[in-house]
Amino acid sequence: MTGITIGRPRVAILGVGHVGSALARVMLDAGYDVHVAASGDPAKIALIASVLMPAAKPGWAADAVADADIVVLAIPLHRFSSLDHSMLDGKIVIDTMNYWAPTDGVQDLFESTPLSSSEVVQTTLAGATVVKTFNHIGYHEMEEERRPAGSPERRALGVASDDPEAAALVGSLVDAIGYDVVALDALRDGIAFEPGGPVFGARLSADEFERAVSVDAAVAEAAA
Amino acid sequence: MNTPATTSVSPAQPTFPLEFGLDTFGDVTNDAEGRPLSHAQTIRNIVEHGVAAEQAGVDFFGIGEHHTDDMPLSASDTVLAAIAARTERIRLGSAVTVLSSDDPVRVFQRYSTLNAISDGRAEVILGRGSSIDSFPLFGFDLADYQDLFEEKTNLFANLLQGGPVTWTGRTRSALTDQDVVPHLETPLPTWIGVGGSPESVIRAARYGFSLMLAVIGGPAARFAPYSQLFHQALEQFGHTAKPIGLHSPGHVAATDEQARDEFWPPYLEVLRRVSKTRGFAVPTEASFLHEIGPGGSLFVGSPETVATKIAANMTTVGANRFDLKYAMGGLSDDALLTNIRLYGTEVVPRVRELLSERSEAVAPAA
Numbered sequence: 128m129t130g131i132t133i134g135r136p137r138v139a140i141l142g143v144g145h146v147g148s149a150l151a152r153v154m155l156d157a158g159y160d161v162h163v164a165a166s167g168d169p170a171k172i173a174l175i176a177s178v179l180m181p182a183a184k185p186g187w188a189a190d191a192v193a194d195a196d197i198v199v200l201a202i203p204l205h206r207f208s209s210l211d212h213s214m215l216d217g218k219i220v221i222d223t224m225n226y227w228a229p230t231d232g233v234q235d236l237f238e239s240t241p242l243s244s245s246e247v248v249q250t251t252l253a254g255a256t257v258v259k260t261f262n263h264i265g266y267h268e269m270e271e272e273r274r275p276a277g278s279p280e281r282r283a284l285g286v287a288s289d290d291p292e293a294a295a296l297v298g299s300l301v302d303a304i305g306y307d308v309v310a311l312d313a314l315r316d317g318i319a320f321e322p323g324g325p326v327f328g329a330r331l332s333a334d335e336f337e338r339a340v341s342v343d344a345a346v347a348e349a350a351a
Numbered sequence: 352m353n354t355p356a357t358t359s360v361s362p363a364q365p366t367f368p369l370e371f372g373l374d375t376f377g378d379v380t381n382d383a384e385g386r387p388l389s390h391a392q393t394i395r396n397i398v399e400h401g402v403a404a405e406q407a408g409v410d411f412f413g414i415g416e417h418h419t420d421d422m423p424l425s426a427s428d429t430v431l432a433a434i435a436a437r438t439e440r441i442r443l444g445s446a447v448t449v450l451s452s453d454d455p456v457r458v459f460q461r462y463s464t465l466n467a468i469s470d471g472r473a474e475v476i477l478g479r480g481s482s483i484d485s486f487p488l489f490g491f492d493l494a495d496y497q498d499l500f501e502e503k504t505n506l507f508a509n510l511l512q513g514g515p516v517t518w519t520g521r522t523r524s525a526l527t528d529q530d531v532v533p534h535l536e537t538p539l540p541t542w543i544g545v546g547g548s549p550e551s552v553i554r555a556a557r558y559g560f561s562l563m564l565a566v567i568g569g570p571a572a573r574f575a576p577y578s579q580l581f582h583q584a585l586e587q588f589g590h591t592a593k594p595i596g597l598h599s600p601g602h603v604a605a606t607d608e609q610a611r612d613e614f615w616p617p618y619l620e621v622l623r624r625v626s627k628t629r630g631f632a633v634p635t636e637a638s639f640l641h642e643i644g645p646g647g648s649l650f651v652g653s654p655e656t657v658a659t660k661i662a663a664n665m666t667t668v669g670a671n672r673f674d675l676k677y678a679m680g681g682l683s684d685d686a687l688l689t690n691i692r693l694y695g696t697e698v699v700p701r702v703r704e705l706l707s708e709r710s711e712a713v714a715p716a717a
Contacts, residue, residue: 143549145546174553179580229628267568328632
C-alpha cells in the first residue's frame with residue numbers, strides 16, 4: 128500500500144545513531160510515519176528501534192527509501208561515499224551531516240573542493256534534491272528545545288535548498304517538530320550552517336538567526 | 352513537549368551499591384599569578400588529588416587520557432599507580448582509555464599491573480574517544496574508529512576471561528594460544544563509556560560490561576531510555592544485570608555564587624578554544640546558566656545544590672554510580688582541592704541521604 132500520503136509525508140531515516148534516533152523520536156511525536164534503516168539487516172537495529180523509537184518501523188535501507196517522500200541522511204559523513212547513491216534518485220534528501228576534519232579525519236571528497244559539504248552531497252546525488260537542515264542543532268538538544276508555534280522562546284533552524292518546493296516541504300516538517308524556519312533559497316548559502324559558522328549550535332530566534340546568516344554572507348562577500 | 356517521551360526506569364532493576372567518583376582530564380592549572388604550571392607539576396598535583404579524594408571518602412578516582420598541551424595526562428595508569436601506592440581503599444581507573452588507538456594487550460597488561468599494585472582496586476572505562484588527539488599521534492585513521500573500537504573491545508573482552516587467547520582481526524596481529532601476563536588475581540571491572548550512540552550501549556551489553564554514560568550537554572533525563580536499552584540488551588545477550596554510571600563535569604565550592612564565579616571564566620576559555628578545533632558553539636552566560644540549572648549537564652554549585660542535582664539525575668536514569676569530572680582549565684589547585692574535599696565530605700553523604708529517603712518513600716510499608 129503505497130502512495131496514500133494523506134497529510135504528512137512519509138520519512139525514511141538512514142542511520143540510527145544519536146542523530147537518527149533523536150530525529151525519529153521528534154518526527155514520530157509530530158505525527159509522521161517514520162521508517163528507519165542502518166546498513167544491512169534490520170534485525171540488527173530491531174532492539175534499538177523498539178526501545179528508543181517504539182513507533183518507527185525498521186527495515187532495509189532500499190525498502191525504506193523506496194516508499195519515502197523524504198529521506199534523512201543521519202550517517203557519519205565518512206560513511207556517505209559507501210552508501211548506495213542510486214536508490215536516492217528522485218528523492219528529497221535532508222542532509223544532516225557535517226564535514227569537520229579535526230573530528231572525522233580528512234576526506235578527499237570534501238577537502239579538495241571549494242564547495243560546501245552539502246553541495247558535494249548534491250553533486251554526488253545528482254538525481255536527488257538535497258535540503259540542508261538539522262546539521263546545526265545538537266542531537267542532545269533536538270527534543271528538549273522544541274516549542275509550540277508562536278512561543279516567544281521558540282528556536283529557529285535554517286533550511287537551505289535550490290528547490291523551493293523541497294525547501295517548503297522540509298520547512299513544514301521542521302515547523303511541525305517544534306522549530307521556526309529560516310529558509311535560504313540556495314543550497315550554497317547553507318555553508319553558514321556549517322561547524323564554525325555563525326549559527327552552528329546556537330540557540331537563536333528566527334530574527335536572530337536571519338541576522339546572523341546575513342551578516343555572515345555580507346562578510347563573505349566583502350572578503351571575496 | 353519539553354520532556355522526552357520515555358523517562359521511566361524499569362522497576363525490576365536490581366540494585367548495586369551506590370558509588371561516587373571523581374574524574375579528571377588532567378587540566379594544567381594556573382599558579383597564583385595566573386601562569387600555567389608545568390606538565391610535571393600538574394601531574395604531581397594530580398597524584399595529591401587522588402590521595403585527597405581517598406581522605407575525603409570518595410569511592411573512585413579516574414583519569415581521562417589526553418595528549419594535549421593543556422591536558423598532558425597521556426599515561427594515566429602510571430599516575431594511578433603512584434596514587435595506588437599512597438592509598439588503601441579508593442578504586443582507581445581510566446576515564447576513559449582511548450582503546451581505539453591503543454593496543455588491547457598493552458591496556459590489559461597495564462591495568463592488570465595496576466590491579467596487582469593496588470590489591471584489586473583497578474577499573475577500566477573503555478571509550479572510542481571523542482577527543483581524537485591520539486589518532487594521528489599513534490598513526491590511526493579517524494575514518495576507521497568504529498571498526499578499531501569494535502575489534503579491540505572484542506580482544507579486550509577475550510583477555511579479561513583469562514587463560515591463553517586465540518584471536519584474529521584486521522586491526523592488530525593475530526594471537527594463537529597466547530598467555531598474556533600478569534594474570535588477574537581479582538576481576539578487573541570494565542565499563543564502556545558512551546556519549547550518545549545507541550550502538551555503543553548494545554556493544555557494552557554484548558560483552559557484559561558496565562555502562563558509563565557521559566552526559567556533557569543537555570538533560571540527563573534523555574539517557575533514561577538508554578538504561579532501558581541496556582537492560583533489555585543484557586537480557587537478550589544472556590548476561591546478568593550490570594551497573595550504570597553517569598559522568599558529568601562540574602565544580603563544587605562553599606556557595607553557589609562562589610562555584611559559579613570560579614568556574615565560569617576558565618570554562619568559557621576552554622570551550623572557546625575547543626570550539627575552534629571541534630566546531631562547538633561558544634557558551635554564553637545564558638547557555639551556562641541553563642547548563643548549571645536542573646535541566647543541564649553541569650554540576651556547579653554549593654554541596655547542597657550539586658547533591659540535589661546528582662540525586663535527581665541518578666534516580667531518573669537509574670544509575671548506581673556518579674563520577675564528577677572536576678577541574679577546568681586554569682582553575683587554581685586550591686579550588687580543586689576544596690572541590691575534592693567538599694564532594695567527598697558533604698556532597699556524597701548528602702546524595703546517599705537523599706537517595707535513601709527516596710527509596711524509603713517508594714518502598715511499601717513492612
